Amino acid sequence: MTHQTTNTGGGRAAPSFPPNWLKKTVSLAFTVAITLLGLLFVTFMIGRVMPIDPVLAVIGERASQAQYDQVYLELGLDKPLIVQFGIYVGDVLQGDFGTSIRTGKPVAEDIARVFPATLELATLGTLLGVVLGVPLGVLAAVYRGSWIDQLSRLIGLVGYSMPIFWLGMMGLLIFYGILGWVAGPGRLGVFYEGLVPTRTGLLLVDAIIAGDWDVFKDALSHIILPACLLGYFSLAYISRMTRSFMLEQLNSEYVITARVKGLSEWNVVWRHAFRNIAIQLITVIALAYANLLEGSVLTEIIFAWPGIGSYITTSLLSNDMASVLGGTVVIGTIFVCLNILSDLLYRFFDPRAKS
């Protein structure tokens, strides 16, 4: 007697090949690659069609025609644009972003030097923004119309309307110039330079690893003001968004039901309503973080903070396109990565997204 088994859909489906997770990963990688390539292409072309001469940016206006011709060929400008782009992409795939004409160093080395400064500042700024902004937004929604709500609105209004440049200047004047509570511009005092070895590029972390608390205190004293400034702008954005999300939830029927059931206000707000906005907040925070990582150019200039924002801006003004392209790739990659991370967290927190 033989038994013939047919799968009519009632049993477990046989695993497909290739597996779903692999398909998704490949699809994701493909999307990321196309996005970055597109970004690179647009930036590259803008750099090439700008009505300024990249050769002069290298050699200056006093160079002879022979020197001009030599550099023109060295830069590969005699080749068609698309070929130049192909060569550039090929180099990038091998980790070669070219050499900065402004610093004379490989762009990858420059970015490795300036990016940790921005990362450290943006992370601290975002942390401050989240730690203060989320509770403020929640409280503003819960006590709608109260002084807390008014305060939240005022903070948001000032955050949106005040030029960061002006606020930065005022911050320096008051807290550094007049009160002397914080250190001045730069990442570290001149007397502390070189005292701790560079391991991560994040000065606070490097100082902790080295166990040098004097350097840590000095680095903290330098970073606290620009971080508070950036944190304030994150706070303004995050608190407004949190308030808006919470108001929507607090007016929902399930919240009314929960209150009718006699749950404490704490439980209603934090365990029910807040849990439901956490997913949206992740996107908001990720975007706020990405914006800060992009480099807050003006903040970096005011505080002489050697980050990627001022690096790219100065490079652009000097027509140092290798540096601009390198920086663009880094920032583009960060945006893409934070988007992916945000998606993954969505899936983690929201069971519906998993299906």
Added chain:
Amino acid sequence: MTRHTPSRTMRIGAALLTAALLSSTALTAQAETPPNMLVIAQRIDDIKTIDPAESFEFSGADISRNVYEPLVDFDPLDLDAGYQPKLAASWEVSEDGTQITFTMAEGHVFTSGNPVTAKDAEFSLRRAVLLNKTPSFILTQFGFTPENVEETIVAPDEKTLVLKLDKAYAVSFVLNCLTATIGGIVDMKTVMEHEQDGDMGNAWLRDNTAGSGPYKLASWKPNESYTLDLNPEFTGDAPAMKRVIVQHIQESATQRLQLERGDVDIARNLSPEDVAGLESVDTVKVVDELRGRLMYWSANQKNEILSNPKVIEAMKYATDYQGMQDSFLKGQYITHQAFLPKTFMGAIDDTPYTLDLEKAKALLTEAGYPDGFEVTIGVREAQDRIDIGQSLQNTWGQIGIKAELVVGTGAQTLDTYRARQHQISLEAWGPDYPDPNTNAGTFAYNPDNSDEAGATGLLAWRNAWALPEMSEETLAAVVEQDSAKRAKMYEDLQREFMATSPFAIMFQQIEQNAMQNGVEHFVAGGATTAVSYWAVTK
């Protein structure tokens, strides 16, 4: 040479801060730098390399001057004395004037401990020619080429260096050029130990130094800071400052705050508003110093209207030199109308043009344009340039010339200018080396005015100005051995230039450095050289 200028937004922000500063209580110095350490706030983002064979930026020259010694050099405390012996103790010129033989001075030592010899000088000068980087023209104008350096730059022994020139140039011309950054002598052995792919140490010297000057480079972080430490092998008088730290601070207002707090000894890029704000601060002083940078406008002679000398003369008389100097350029520029900066050999103080609208209007009528005409002014996106452009727009408008400002980035404006596509261009020019030929050779020299000549480095060519006789006079001046006679030739050349050229040189730059009261002998380099940290005391 280029220097970045802050954007309009930044300047507005700075002005706001200045206003706040002025209205606040005076800040009192609460910190102090160590007595043997000099801390400076400065914009140093122009440094691309510190290899003397390639470096051609202001801040790079500041480092080179303190790290490398040339054969002849300027005394910072007596710049007017001209070049003096340094690594070369003496020199002799051959009878036909085409050969200069230097005898090396005793006792100079590189940071490596290697003694400085004529072989190092031979290597350094040959290297600069062979590498053929932008500033190499300072040496190759004497006939040195990559092909002939082995015959023309020769050190027969460790004490003697012979330079064989292609013409009997004025000795002052040759020696002035050797004081430039490219004349810095590097340690041959150390440099060649770091050679990569036949680059003669160019990559290594980009951020390392191998000189015999008072200082050595301890660190350089692009766009952040550089630190110079005392050269332990330096055999001259020991500088008072054992360490010099220069921080890159972009904003004038931030530099001012640091100075007032006592965190820095010197602030080098203060705006006129911040300089004015320091007047009430007792602990700091502002020292003015004339630099070599000139501000001018020029007219493209391809343009039919602008090629009329009467029109140009009218526009020169319709330029408000004094008004600009006394208002938005106050303290930053002084009226100067000759192409050689004050303090240069042959410089003159003549200022034949002053604002005279009636005379300008009459000249314009005489030229056949009683109702004026329309013209564009190419202006770089920098506040002082835009202010000057607007002033020209205003005063030229009063005689009927409708000027439109075409504001662009430095690179855009330069491209148009080099391509001879401008009408009026508002520009600045700084000397490349401390000899009058540096400016005469570009303002008053254009041997071939054709487009095909492509002499983009010559300002006269950029403006399509043919000047065969003055070009000859410029060439004659570089071979005049009698220094007094040579100086007189440049004086005459400048007067002729002022009267006939399509250039209106308007201003010479004043650098205002603010420093703590105790800082003495800080010399930024005048019009001829760069800063000398070794002379500073405090």
